[in-house]
Amino acid sequence: MVKWAFISDFDGTISKKDFYWIIIETYYPEGEELFHKWKAGEMKDIEFLKTVFSSIHQEEAVIQDDIDLIPLDNSVIPFIHKVYEKGGDFKILSAGTDYYIRYLLNRRNFPDVEVISNPGYYQDRNIHLDIDPAGPFYSERYGIDKQKVMQHLRETYDYLFYYGDSEPDSHPAKEADQMFARDALIDILKEQHTPFRAVESFSDIERILDEEGWPEST
Numbered sequence: 001m002v003k004w005a006f007i008s009d010f011d012g013t014i015s016k017k018d019f020y021w022i023i024i025e026t027y028y029p030e031g032e033e034l035f036h037k038w039k040a041g042e043m044k045d046i047e048f049l050k051t052v053f054s055s056i057h058q059e060e061a062v063i064q065d066d067i068d069l070i071p072l073d074n075s076v077i078p079f080i081h082k083v084y085e086k087g088g089d090f091k092i093l094s095a096g097t098d099y100y101i102r103y104l105l106n107r108r109n110f111p112d113v114e115v116i117s118n119p120g121y122y123q124d125r126n127i128h129l130d131i132d133p134a135g136p137f138y139s140e141r142y143g144i145d146k147q148k149v150m151q152h153l154r155e156t157y158d159y160l161f162y163y164g165d166s167e168p169d170s171h172p173a174k175e176a177d178q179m180f181a182r183d184a185l186i187d188i189l190k191e192q193h194t195p196f197r198a199v200e201s202f203s204d205i206e207r208i209l210d211e212e213g214w215p216e217s218t
Contacts, residue, residue: 004159010094012165016071028055053127075203118143150175
């Protein structure tokens with residue numbers, strides 16, 4: 001009998017496309033060059049996001065329409081229900097911002113889930129991040145330190161799953177009892193010799209857990 005939780009990244013896992021790409025493609029074509037600088041290590045993650053999200057220059061209703069365009073993994077909502085049915089908790093851990101995540105969860109009728117992310121807000125026709133350097137999970141590079149969050153969750157849970165797709169997820173992967181990965185994260189975890197299961201969707205994860213067994217919750 002264990003107390004367990006399934007923790008998931010948002011962009012590229014729950015969503016099939018990072019929200020920053022929707023902004024770059026729609027309003028900020030210069031952002032593609034910025035993206036390559038970021039990936040080359042010339043910018044911190046949070047600097048890249050702040051620049052992109054402050055380059056929209058639209059009314060909030062227009063930005064909300066853009067958020068509605070974020071494509072989702074259609075199997076995520078049934079998976080969350082399955083986690084709750086099996087006695088676990090489901091949480092979203094994102095180095096993006098809760099501004100668009102919370103809006104989209106409400107719009108798509110998600111079950112109630114905890115969102116742990118960089119606080120964001122709309123002001124002056126753009127999205128802004130409200131990051132507290134004195135916060136317990138502060139990261140100078142990402143805004144939020146996902147590994148620290150996982151270590152904190154370890155104080156409550158006996159068993160932690162994690163699902164991610166990119167470099168920021170390689171850090172919480174070190175704290176997970178069972179790790180699921182897709183896209184770029186697969187090669188990163190291979191290089192780091194971090195154990196993981198390669199998947200493409202939440203339906204893949206559900207199939208694996210159905211076959212191998214879910215945790216026996218309290």
